[in-house]
Amino acid sequence: MARITKGILGGFSGKVGTIVGANWRGQDIIRSTPKPSSRPPSEKQLLQQNKFKLVISFLQPIKNIQNRYFGSGSGSKSRVNMATSYTLNEAVQVTADIPSLLYNKILITKGDLAGFQNPSAVPQSGQVLTLSWEDNSIQGNAKATDPANAVCYCEELGTFEIFEMLTDRSSMTANITLAPYYSGKEIHVWMYFNNLEESFACNSPYLGMFTVL
Template identity: 70%
Template sequence: MARITKGILGGFSGKVGTIVGANWRGQDIIRSIPKPSSRPPSEKQLLQQNKFKLVISFLQPLRNIQSRYFGSGSGSKSRVNMAASYTISEALQVTADVPSLVYNKILITKGDLTGFQNVTASAQSGNQISLSWEDNSSQGNASTTDSISIVCYGEELGRFEIFESVALRPDLSVDVTLPADCNGKVMEVYAFISNEVQTSASTSFYLGQLQII
């Protein structure tokens, strides 16, 4: 591996011939393309690969949200990568070498904006979820222009339903309607608050499982 300090071309990313350019911990580097291994992966390697596949697949629909609202976004790690690292290390469990998600430990967003005060969620007829909270616009760095977003995940359906900026902090409540095929299904429900200019958010809040009616 070689480090690029200065040069007429500077750093580059991607494959050129038999070398690869990348940025590693803030340094531009070049390295040769690794030769494929003929040895089968170990059980530990397989488990790590399965963890990674599970998390990346699960988080993919959240990429747009997490690229804005997960962590500080400083340093060499992107917000999306930080979200994946957190989920792998903090929100997985392994049973008989099979990884699975721990939904009450999942974070949709991670930030310093003042979060909810006494927030609750309930299922209402007509495939609706009703969210209510107390107005804490005067606390910390909260504002009356902060907006509420709701994220639902159905394991049986294998998909997210995302409702961004559906209410403001002083509104105290909001109802969202899920698609008809969510009826009777159990949804994992999360919510977060973001500021008006979409530069910061609260850490998301897990509101539990709701069966849609």
């Protein structure tokens, strides 16, 4: 289905008959429908497809966060597209033609808000993780009231746990409790601050991988 965006003589996106409308680098374009290729994909194409599938599969559960807090959202790219592009280019490694994620390079959020100062995480019994950081609410555009959030990912289970508005920047500590089935599992942990208006956030630091007690 095509979508008219600027009137009948303007740009559209989608397929109409044998033509396809799209927006490329801010310009509305039309092109003929590509013909299916009978050639099998090359090794390079297969690798790129596998990298893309890996990144999309990982980011899908957190797209609502990135739709709000990844980059400025200006220009022709959406925030989710920017997050995908960043992860593909900066947080994927290939070993023996098998792509894998570099968790310490992944950004859950990306923005201009002042970030964390010396954040850390310590596992406690009962599937509890104690998070701590230093109060830097007088630095730059930071405010004491900025909400602190945490994102946990278990590679073994392929699941995310998201903890929003745990506390504020000035509290300097917060506890999160995971479900009992995470006991003994390894999780990757990120944190991020956003402003109270929920219009932008900081770059999310990677705190590390921890075994849930």
